[in-house]
Amino acid sequence: MRITSINSEPIEEYLYLNVTPRPESRIIQSTLPVLKATVDQLPDELDAIIATSDLQGRERIRDCESLPIKLIGEVIPARLARWLTQEGYSCDRIGIVLAGDFYAAPDLQKRGATGDITSVWQAFENEFRWVVGVGGNHDMFGDEQNLRPPASPRAHFLGSERVNLDGIEIAGLSGIVGNPKKNFRIKKRDYLERLTNLLGSPTDLLLTHDGPDIEHLGLRGTPEIRELLSRLRPPLVIRGHKFWEQPLAEIAGGTQILNVDSRIVMLTPEDSVEAISKPESGSL
Numbered sequence: 001m002r003i004t005s006i007n008s009e010p011i012e013e014y015l016y017l018n019v020t021p022r023p024e025s026r027i028i029q030s031t032l033p034v035l036k037a038t039v040d041q042l043p044d045e046l047d048a049i050i051a052t053s054d055l056q057g058r059e060r061i062r063d064c065e066s067l068p069i070k071l072i073g074e075v076i077p078a079r080l081a082r083w084l085t086q087e088g089y090s091c092d093r094i095g096i097v098l099a100g101d102f103y104a105a106p107d108l109q110k111r112g113a114t115g116d117i118t119s120v121w122q123a124f125e126n127e128f129r130w131v132v133g134v135g136g137n138h139d140m141f142g143d144e145q146n147l148r149p150p151a152s153p154r155a156h157f158l159g160s161e162r163v164n165l166d167g168i169e170i171a172g173l174s175g176i177v178g179n180p181k182k183n184f185r186i187k188k189r190d191y192l193e194r195l196t197n198l199l200g201s202p203t204d205l206l207l208t209h210d211g212p213d214i215e216h217l218g219l220r221g222t223p224e225i226r227e228l229l230s231r232l233r234p235p236l237v238i239r240g241h242k243f244w245e246q247p248l249a250e251i252a253g254g255t256q257i258l259n260v261d262s263r264i265v266m267l268t269p270e271d272s273v274e275a276i277s278k279p280e281s282g283s284l
């Protein structure tokens, strides 16, 4: 799978509460943009794939129906589904890709809290055809480190494994390079070995939370992952964990890296005849 175009102008936006990095740790209102991109092909069963990660915030108090205020990842699926339905889409023909880090502390006291995001996966699963994803270093499923979400026919958690969904070969590696005693962290050597093993089979899409840097563009990531991907050459990687100003870049060898940290990207086929226009105002 290859991305053939991506629009920098959002087609939809959602407002939410976010926290600035430490030591400031100030609660701010952020905008979550939905960007439209096209891919060279999608299976007949799908009209779109929607990818996102690093939604480490909560809904606005004015939007919440009950306390505590919900994770933004818990409420976005229903809002997305409502908007997509208005635009003429069938959500049972849309797959969801989650690249990790969907938790924020209930009091939003500091950025980088770690906690249970089972409800986020369930919220996406309730609205869409399938969900595939990896764990981020701030994600837990239940109250212990490194657990997986509950097994479900339509939700596919990839620790270090692959799955074929509607004919798309998807490989996924959870976690980041780091101290393995901490949640969803792997020694660098082990991370690279797992990635090598995963990419030993033909892969349409590689899904990771950590990912490569793009040194000459100043885009943050792990150089050794870039070097490995340059040799193994999967066509497309979707990643999170480090925010990039630009969502898409290409590394030596031709692999495209789509960074969905703090954004939603909607991938539709190139020959898609529909045209979504930006609404006059946000939906909140």
Ligand SMILES: [Fe+2]
Pocket (backbone or CB within 6 Å): 101, 136, 137, 138, 176, 209, 240, 241, 242
């Ligand atoms: Fe992360």
